[in-house]
Amino acid sequence: MNPVEVLQGDSPVVLGLPHTGTFVPDDILSALNARGKELSDTDWHIHRLYDGLLAGATTVRATFHRYVIDANRDPSGASLYPGQNTTGLVPMTDFDGHDIWQTEPDAAEIERRRVAYHAPYHAALQAELERVKARHGVAILYDCHSIRSDIPFLFDGTLPDFNIGTDMGRTCAPQIEAATVAVCAAATQSHVLNGRFKGGWTTRHYGQPASGIHAIQMELAQSTYLTDEAAPWTYDETKSRALRIHLQDILTTLAEMAPQLKGTS
Template structure:
């Protein structure tokens, strides 16, 4: 079983999907309790939501579930949001703070080391290879990390999450023009709310790869699942009408980001 999928393109944009995978090896599945087996914290369907929005885009997608190991967490398990509730490299709870492992079956340090080797490291090796390939073509690469989450999760945040949540680690992970491209389109998207660097400021993928000074830019988009699911509860079915409507602003964001990448390349020469 491959732990990741890659589709190579020639665009300067790379789409990352660390949390759409639902594969759980049998020996790990047996250790999950009934809550864990719901796989409720999946970024449901968003690899389908983005399908075909930008021609020749590169895609890197983890096929394993985040309960196996979270591909968007620091391998040293350093918290992305110190002082706030969150989940770790191998989650102990779901996003509601409920235990996901059977009694006595929580992952050990040995499990963590093995899953880093078997899942986390190969995914990021593939991701880095695509960044280097795309940058060799254009002199610039833009990582657009794709996420979704339920719109109401009191354990993680108060109230209702905005629809479109853009994260750039307070502007550190990409050029201002790239950030502005996403923010402007999101803000003008009729019927949707948006925010920049709100509760979600960019996960480990965005913060790790986003090095504008080296020509690699990164930006995260966290979608509220109310924008594209029929209901934010099992079976987490995609609402085709909602999804089609949402695809329009997402397409515009990706196109604007890609055009901005070409503009930056022109302004700075082969290095961005």
Template sequence: MTPVEVCQGDSPIVLGMPHTGTHVPAEIAADLNGRGQGLDDTDWHIHRLYDGLLPGATTVRATFHRYVVDANRDPSGVSLYPGQNTTGLVPLTDFDGQDIWTTAPDTAATEARRSAFHAPYHSALLAELKRVRDLHGVAILYDCHSIRSRIPFLFDGTLPDFNIGTNLGATCDPQIERAVQQICSDAEGYSSTTNGRFKGGWTTRRYGRPETGVHAIQMELAQSTYLTDEAAPWSYDAIKAARLRPHLGNILNTLAELALTLGGKS
């Protein structure tokens, strides 16, 4: 299986999906314990949730699981959230702080995974951002994520439904952040926050360079908004998703319109 799937489009929007993959090579799966083999920390069904919301959007999707190597972590191993509980480039625990390996990867294994999986994903993502920027004069990376709404190891209480991350406004034009905030705050029955517990992962922070014409924003959705239960078997709830998808579509279409203004090209 290839480590990354790319679907090219002609829109100024690129959807990044680093955590929807569930592929774990057999030799790596053999080293996971029973808890790790459950793959609980997947961004379950995110590619299905966003499918078809913006015709022409480019999608870059990792097929490998984040336990193999996390495509949204700094390859140097530097923490995104110093002083807070989080997981690393190759997670040693799950989001509940529980061990996931019978035999944890050593430094050499981690580097091999970075080279075989993490690097190809980001090479593909960078190539698509450059291609789209060349077409439109601007590219907007919308990084798609989801997570359980209650994870005491990572954050207190219940997570809002929409969690917008722009690294405190550094990764995109202010118009982009404001537009997404407005749509989320206007979404009846949903809660939202900006740059709360999730300020944008390594992907958003690395590629979001507004001065170069590449903007990035992360959306971390509470999985309660579209899953039947936030537990195995992690079933997609078509009724919940049908209620949520119009808001996500509104976000993507609004960003596509904004991009044309920011890029100065039609």
């Protein structure tokens, strides 16, 4: 299976989808324990949730599961959140802190996976951002994520519905951050800016406003669009229909804003 799927469009917005994939090759699947094989930490149905919301949006989607290798982690293995519980380039535990491997991958195996999966995903994402920037003079990466709203191993309390990450304003122009926050504030759901999730490696790596590439991460609480935050992870049509209105508003606003961002930092 190709590790990345790309749908090219002519909009200034690029959607990154690093965690919706569920493909695990047989040799890796056999090394996972029963808990790991549940693939519980998937960003379930996020590609479906965003499908068709912005005409002309480019999408770059990883097809492999984050337990194979996490496409939203620093390839060097450096932690995104030093001093806090998190999961690494190849997770050794799930989000609840439980082991997921019968046989943990060694350094050589992790490097093999980086070359086979992580690198092709980011090569494709980089290429699309550069293509879009060449067309519009600017590119806006909107990185799409979701997570269970209650995970004591990772954070206290219940996560807000919309979790916006810009690495404290470093990864995008302030107009992008403000416009996204404004849409979320007008919705009935809760939101936070640069709370527990400030933007993953993808957002921080590509978000270089001075170079014309802006990036923002949206981490949605899965309670906003799933029937229940547990297997079988059912997509809730009623919840999703309401949520998609707000997400479409965000994406449309960002796309319309792009011409104003040329030459800004």
